[in-house]
Amino acid sequence: xxxxxxxxxxxxxxxxxxxxxxxxxxxxxxxxxxxxxxxxxxxxxxxxxxxxxxxxxxxxxxxxxxxxxxxxxxxxxxxxxxxxxxxxxxxxxxxxxxxxxxxxxxxxxxxxxxxxxxxxxxx
Amino acid sequence: xxxxxxxxxxxxxxxxxxxxxxxxxxxxxxxxxxxxxxxxxxxxxxxxxxxxxxxxxxxxxxxxxxxxxxxxxxxxxxxxxxxxxxxxxxxxxxxxxxxxxxxxxxxxxxxxxxxxxxxxxxx
DNA sequence: TTATAGTACCTTGCGATACAAGGTATTTAG
DNA sequence: CTAAATACCTTGTATCGCAAGGTACTATAA
Numbered sequence: 001x002x003x004x005x006x007x008x009x010x011x012x013x014x015x016x017x018x019x020x021x022x023x024x025x026x027x028x029x030x031x032x033x034x035x036x037x038x039x040x041x042x043x044x045x046x047x048x049x050x051x052x053x054x055x056x057x058x059x060x061x062x063x064x065x066x067x068x069x070x071x072x073x074x075x076x077x078x079x080x081x082x083x084x085x086x087x088x089x090x091x092x093x094x095x096x097x098x099x100x101x102x103x104x105x106x107x108x109x110x111x112x113x114x115x116x117x118x119x120x121x122x123x
Numbered sequence: 124x125x126x127x128x129x130x131x132x133x134x135x136x137x138x139x140x141x142x143x144x145x146x147x148x149x150x151x152x153x154x155x156x157x158x159x160x161x162x163x164x165x166x167x168x169x170x171x172x173x174x175x176x177x178x179x180x181x182x183x184x185x186x187x188x189x190x191x192x193x194x195x196x197x198x199x200x201x202x203x204x205x206x207x208x209x210x211x212x213x214x215x216x217x218x219x220x221x222x223x224x225x226x227x228x229x230x231x232x233x234x235x236x237x238x239x240x241x242x243x244x245x246x
Numbered sequence: 247t248t249a250t251a252g253t254a255c256c257t258t259g260c261g262a263t264a265c266a267a268g269g270t271a272t273t274t275a276g
Numbered sequence: 277c278t279a280a281a282t283a284c285c286t287t288g289t290a291t292c293g294c295a296a297g298g299t300a301c302t303a304t305a306a
Contacts, residue, residue, distance in 0.1 A: 005290090005291080006139065006214065007136075008265080008291090009135045009136030009264085010137060010218070011136070011221065011264075012136060012262090012292080013129060013130075013133035013263085014133060018224065018228055021225075029284095030284075031283075040228055041223070041224050041227075042224045045264085045265065046283090046285085047265050047286090048263085048265060050286085051264090052263085055262095055263095069272095069273085071282070072272070072273055072274080073272040073282060074284095075283070076283085076284075090129070091129065098137055098165075100164070101160075101163045101164050102140070102218060104163050104164075105141055105144040106144060108144075109144050128293095131293055132292095132293085134292095135262095135292055135293070138292095138293080153254070153255075154254075168293085169254090169255085169294095170257090170258095170295060171293050171294060173255070174256085174292085174293090195252065195302055196255075196301040197254080197255095197301080198254070199254085
């Protein structure tokens with residue numbers, strides 16, 4: 001089984017949420033985000049991140065300012081707009097709903113296994 | 124913001140996991156799955172479900188048997204294969220990792236807001 | 247018998263997205 | 277002046293959710 005692909009699929013949509021959570025804490029530019037997500041055990045690469053940031057900018061959820069750097073070219077520091085903060089609340093709700101659903105199903109599964117010991121009740 | 128689309132994106136990969144959790148409890152045919160997921164607050168439609176089941180079958184994670192019905196055409200009752208049960212363990216791990224990451228970021232965010240009260244520490 | 251409704255399965259086409267790979271521009275070090 | 281490092285972005289591919297439409301079987305009613 002292609003576990004990498006499944007993990008990648010599971011991340012779809014989550015990445016957007018995670019990045020907005022990060023930006024809610026403080027402004028970041030691309031490398032900041034990649035580094036901080038890496039610390040949180042979520043890998044993201046440039047080819048994923050830049051289009052995502054551009055899209056959120058285009059949708060009005062993010063803004064950015066150019067900031068000079070002491071070690072290279074200037075950086076785009078992204079921040080959440082007001083619309084972005086509202087959207088983040090929606091994403092919070094979406095996440096809670098999904099987590100609730102998954103945990104509900106996992107609990108059903110555990111309960112089932114504990115009660116019967118095996119899986120034999122074919123209709 | 125298109126919340127429906129975001130939710131749809133967040134479900135990518137999760138659906139596969141949820142369906143395998145259900146099938147780990149007992150064999151189901153398509154309508155069973157849609158109904159039980161609906162009870163768990165996760166909507167699935169035919170156009171999503173059938174290709175997904177076919178793919179998991181093709182990958183060897185699911186098997187099925189035809190079963191006569193008293194109220195219509197016969198049904199395909201799907202079950203997890205051994206490979207499917209192994210894959211489910213992987214998906215469990217993937218889910219845990221993602222949930223851990225998201226909660227880590229959410230806690231960071233909460234801690235940040237509680238400590239500072241507002242978001243002003245621009246670099 | 248034929249027509250209609252209900253059930254169950256499946257396919258096609260579209261939009262969205264993660265990712266690999268490759269490209270451009272700026273700054274600094276040698 | 278060149279090379280390396282940093283930072284930004286684009287293109288092409290594969291995958292997936294979903295709306296819409298299609299096929300086939302069964303039961304019921306005219």
